[in-house]
Structure formats: structure tokens, C-alpha cells
Amino acid sequence: MFNITKRIVIALFLFLIVRMPVSAHANPAAEAVLMQQYLYFQKISTLELVATERLILGKAVSDKLGVPGYNLASTTSFLSQGSKYYCKCDQVGNDNKIFSTIWAYNGDVYQTLPVENVLELTVTRNYSQASLFSGTHPLGGVFSFAFSLGDNITIETLCQSSKWSDLTKKVIDAQEVSMFGKEGTLLTFNNTTILGKEARIEVFFASCLNHFPIYFKRTTSNMITEVRVVQTKELNDGLVFPLLIEGRAFYKDGTLVQEENIMVDEGSLKINHYIDDKIFTIPFDQVHIYHDIDSNIFLKNKNLSQ
Numbered sequence: 053m054f055n056i057t058k059r060i061v062i063a064l065f066l067f068l069i070v071r072m073p074v075s076a077h078a079n080p081a082a083e084a085v086l087m088q089q090y091l092y093f094q095k096i097s098t099l100e101l102v103a104t105e106r107l108i109l110g111k112a113v114s115d116k117l118g119v120p121g122y123n124l125a126s127t128t129s130f131l132s133q134g135s136k137y138y139c140k141c142d143q144v145g146n147d148n149k150i151f152s153t154i155w156a157y158n159g160d161v162y163q164t165l166p167v168e169n170v171l172e173l174t175v176t177r178n179y180s181q182a183s184l185f186s187g188t189h190p191l192g193g194v195f196s197f198a199f200s201l202g203d204n205i206t207i208e209t210l211c212q213s214s215k216w217s218d219l220t221k222k223v224i225d226a227q228e229v230s231m232f233g234k235e236g237t238l239l240t241f242n243n244t245t246i247l248g249k250e251a252r253i254e255v256f257f258a259s260c261l262n263h264f265p266i267y268f269k270r271t272t273s274n275m276i277t278e279v280r281v282v283q284t285k286e287l288n289d290g291l292v293f294p295l296l297i298e299g300r301a302f303y304k305d306g307t308l309v310q311e312e313n314i315m316v317d318e319g320s321l322k323i324n325h326y327i328d329d330k331i332f333t334i335p336f337d338q339v340h341i342y343h344d345i346d347s348n349i350f351l352k353n354k355n356l357s358q
Contacts, residue, residue, distance in 0.1 A: 082223040085237050086216045088263040089195075093211040095289055098133045098327050102320035103190060110308030122146055130189060135159060135208040136332040139189075155184065158332040165334055172341040173334055179204055181345055190294045190314055194281055197253050197268040201244040219243075231267060232280075234258040245272065264292040275309065277301045285318060293321060 107124045114122040126143040139155045152167035161175045162182035176182050184205065195210055198219060203209050225240040236258040245251050249272045257263040266281040283296035295316045301309040336342050342351040 079220075079223050079226045081226040081228075081237060082239050083220050085226075085239060085257050085263050086220050086223075088257070089198075089210075089265070090213055090216040092262075092264070092291070093207070095291055095324075097324050098131075098322075099191075100131045100320065100322040100325070100327065101190070102127065102129050102317045103314055104128075104317075105312060105314045107310060107312040109310050110302070112307050113309050119146065128189070131327055131331055132207065133327050133329070133332070135206070136329075137207075138331045154334060156332050156334055157182075158329075163334045165339065170341065171339040172343055173336070173339040174343045174345055176345040178346060190297055190316055193279060193297055193299065193314060194265060194294050196279070197243075197255055197265070197270060199246050201246055201248050203246065205246060229256070231256045232258075234260055234266070236260075236266075237263065245270070249273065261286070261292045262290045275301060275303055285321065287323060291323065293323070295321075 105124075105126045105128070107126075109117070109119070109122045111120075114120055122145075124143060124145050126141055128139060128141045131138045135157065136159050137155070137157050140152065141155075142150055142152045144150050154163075154165040154167065156163040156165075161177050162179070162184070163173060163175050164183040165171060165173045174183065189207070191207060191210075192205070198210060198215060199205055200218075203215075209215055219241060222241040222243055223239055224242060225238075227238045229236065229238045231238070236256055238254060238256050240252065240254045243251055243253055252271045253268060255265050255268040258266050261284060264281075264284065266284070268279050270277045277299070278301075279297065279299040281294045281297050283294070285293050285295050287293060293316070294314075295318055297314040298311075299313070300311045303309060336351075336353060340353055342353070343349070344351075
């Protein structure tokens, strides 16, 4: 926990009340905990990490899809500064072939570059047209309970006060409980998932970790998803970062859909340090083809041999 005077605490609390208007019927405990989540993202200006992910489909599901024993391993290098990001993901499937993709956003255009023999860079300014990075991002996984239908699935969304004030209004229960050997607050709320399904969501925020969420359970009409933060690293200013995350999804009849775990290389983790802004733009001189989706323009780089 970070040291701060009582006067600053009071001033900060009043500031947040102004920035995060909530319903007159909001639960005070829920309001306080969700304000902590808003504060959390205000403390992160830049982020750099390397993470690995292992995803395994359940037997019944993989057999039905015709890919028995399917599993996917990936290693992701990720950098961000505000809404800007750069993500390179190397994926290895059952055939042991490596498929690499780079995603980037420089504040103006979304860029996607599959690393193949012919390097074709696609760009767009339209979020709905963007091929957003599907690589490992621990914060995206841990806080995925917060995303609703119509949200941009980005860390930038989680930085907005309106996101947390909206969730406060959806809370239907708040209890002080003990889970995984830690005391904390268990919030229950109803939400509409990004796929448009009504869901009941339970999230446990650990008091000893500055109310960082270390477990959530999402229940829809036919599926249950659980995500648990198993290991964390405590940083300066009360920041907590997940190092090991385990998740699973299964149908209500008990059939396993998938299991996954995400592990962050602790030595690679850097928060609030300098990042050169150039990293967020993929240079045209490094690709064979430049494709602007919005205008459907193709440009060939004649200086780069294929």
C-alpha cells in the first residue's frame, strides 16, 4: 500500500465522486471497490511485458470440431502507452508450425501485419474494421468481466470513468467474504456480454491487494466461465499486476469447453517507463504491400524484394 495523507485521501475521494456519478441507489461498498478499479488504470501510463499462453480445448469440443487434442501455445510481446499499443504474437498449434502476427495502433490507424513470405500490412481508422490483437494481455483477461455489448474491447475502455460508474449501477449484491485465503469484497451484477448474452457475474476483489480482482465467474444460459489470478506482483503506488492467470469455460452439463493459463515473465514487466513513440507505427519500408481497408487502396513497395 502506498503512503498518502488523510487530506489527500479525502480530496481524491471527492474528486472521484465528481468524475464517477452513480445511481442514488448504488451500494456504497460496490461504489468504493469499483472506484479503485478506475484509479488502478489511471496509474498506468505505459506498460511493457512478455507473456506466454497455453489454451487447450475440451475433448468433446475438439472432437466435434475435428481437431482432436487441439492445443495452442503463444508467446506475446506487448507495449502500450495510453491508447497506443504494439503487440507481436507467435503462435504454435498442433502441427508445431509458428504463425506470427503484429498488431499496432498509433492513435490514428489500426495496423495488422501477418509475418509471412509476403508481408501485407493492412490499416484502418475504423475500430469495427480493425483486426484487433488476439494475443495474450493479462489485464484484458482479468478485467474481461467489465466489458459489455457494444464496448471497444481495449484497455482504453477500462480507463474511462463511465465504464465503472455503469457497472456500479448493475450491482445487485455486495458481500465481505473470504476466498483463496484472502479477505475481500464479492460483487454480483448482471451484464450483457460482448456477444449479447445476458450474464450473472461474480467478482472477488482482494482487500490485501488494494481490491485487485483475483477471481470472477460469469454464468450465461448455457455456459460458465471462471478466471482466477493465482500469482501477482506488487509494485509502487499500490499497483498490483497479475503474473499467473488460470481460466476455464464449461457448459452447464459439465462438458469442458476450454482451459487456458497465462504467465507473465516477471523480468520483462515494466510499468511507467519511457517507450519510443515510433514503435506504434509499422514502417511502410518494411513491408511488401500496404493495404488501406477504408479506401481499398493497395500500394506495393518496389524497394523490398519478395
